[in-house]
Amino acid sequence: MTSLSASDVSTIVHLADHMREMRLRAQAMKASFETGQRGFFTPTEDDQVVQLWVSYHMARAALLETLHSIRTTAGKASxxxxxxxxxxxxxxxxxxxxxxxxxxxxxxxxxxRRKLNESNSMYGIEQGSFDMIQLSLTNPVNAIGVRQADQFYTDHAELFSRLAGEDAKVASVVSLIDRLRDRVSIGPTRYLKARAKELRHDARDRIVTQSFGRAVYAIQEWGSRLVSSFSIKPGHIARLPDHVVSAMSNLLKPGDVFVTRKDAAVTNYFLPGFWPHAAMYVGSDSVVESLKDGVRVRTMDSPLGNDAVALIRPSLETGLIDRAILRAHSHVGKPYDFDFDFTRADRMVCTEVVYRSYEGLGGVKFELKKRAGRQTLSAEDLLELAVADRFFRPIAVYCARHGDMLLTGNAASNVLNQTVAALRNNL
Structure with missing residues (x-):
């Protein structure tokens, strides 16, 4: 019997908590809105809805990634x-x-509903996404898949009870399942009514079907189709070429910041720019990095397991960089922030690790930008600072579409300038 990863369990538990918080916020928003009387959103209300929707998509993508990973490694239920x-x-x-x-x-x-069905090109949210998710929720194949999973869980209740008694990680997951099963349970009559209602919405609004490559809401029979059309490159394994890894290893210094991209990552759709992710190199072949399982010290396999990478360096003396590294370590263990809320420090997105490590040291001052109703710092905002030689400077970049070698100097700056310009044009 395979033991569960503590990282995977903490991710699922955190996502369950996040979705519960999101439900409370959504309920509070609905109670406070007076749109029915005036027929439109105020700018503040508009920001609240967009922020909630982007946060939901990010959490949903993380859950789909987890499902995909488990299916790949475990296979059919047994x-x-x-x-x-x-x-x-x-x-x-x-x-x-x-x-x-x-x-x-x-x-x-x-x-x-109209607002949630709007497209958002910055975050890769397609037009009609709310209705598509709801149609998938009532899709008969998906409903059968969930029913089969529920039956498997029921038929093996004694097994799951025994496993929970032997392993605290399994116990926390089983407790979560037992809490959610009643909420998710739905009888045939209610299901048919919900399905008919969504089909009416679909016909009325002429919703387009979801394009291949987008993460879809499809919980299928375990081992066959838990998630469909998950990646834009099915089977693709992101990894930098060996010669790029070797060249970059010779350039690395503690305090450097990796800005990276996985071409096939579903979360690319909900983060702005070509370069969506950042991690901070802290020496000893390790980085402090926030992923869906939270802020952790990770091996170099994490930043090197990408399709494209940029390396930027703070323009600070060694003593200040050492202080920044200590700050980064102080955040290890915090959960991921699917709300992208830079006003709170108890949970963090990837760029917030860099932000809270360097802000205020040696005059470093990050300018947060409003996105989806939040003041945020994107990975490409960091690159924009570097190409402008403000607080950081470009060291190297590898991007296959710009050649098969690790670029440094002016060549690296030129490539980064192109991607930063693309982000600026999208704002």
Whole structure:
């Protein structure tokens, strides 16, 4: 029997908490809106809706990534991989519960529904995404898949109870499943009514089908189709070429910042720019990095497991860089922030590790930019500082579309200038 990863379990538990917080915020927003009387959103209300929707998409993408990873490593449900099944089933229940919450709150609110169906090119959210998610929620194949998973869990109740008694990680997952099963349960009559309602919305609004390559809300029979069309490059494994890894290793200094891209990562769709991610090199072949499982010290396999990478260096003396590294380590163990809320420091996105490590040292001052209703710092904002020689400077860049070698000096700056210009034009 395979033991669950503590990282995967903490990610699922954190995402469940995040979705529960999101539900409370969505309920509070609905209660406070007076749009029915005036027929439009105020700018503040508009920001609140967009921020909630982007946050939901980010959390949903993280859950889908977890499902995809478990399916790839564990395969079909069986007693031998019951622990992995429990984790995937919990992720599926969180997804369903969150989607139903949004449906129950906003399905009949035409103004909010129209807003959630708007496209957002910066975050890769397609037009009609709310209706597509709701249609997928009532898709008969998906419903059967969830029913089969529920039956497997019921048929093996004694096994899951025993596993929970033997492993605290499994116990936390089983507790989460038991809490969500009642919320997600739906009878045949209610299902048929919900399906018919979504089909009426679909016909009325002429919603387009989701394009290949976007993460879709499809919880299927375990081992066959837990997630469909998950990646734009199915089977692709991101990894820098060996000669690039070797060349970059010779350039690295503690305090450097990696800005990276995985071509096939579903989360690329919900982060602005070509370069969506950042990690801070802290020496000893390790980085402090925030991913969906939170802020952790990771090996170099993490930043090197990408398709493109840029390296920038702070323009600070060694003593200040050492202080920044100590600051970075102080955030290890904090959860990921799917809300991108830079006003709180108890949870962090990837760029916030860099922000809170360097802000105020040697005059470093980051200018936060408003996106989706939040003041944020994107990975490409860091690159923009570097190409402008403000607080950071470019060291190297590798991007296959610009050649097969690691570029340094002016060549690296030219490539970064092109991507920063693309981001600026999208704002």
């Amino acid at each position: 007693e031998e991989n019951a622990a992995e099944f429990s984790l995937a089933y919990a992720a599926a229940l969180i997804l369903i519960d969150a989607a139903r919450t949004l449906r129950d709150l906003y399905s009949d609110d035409l103004l909010v």
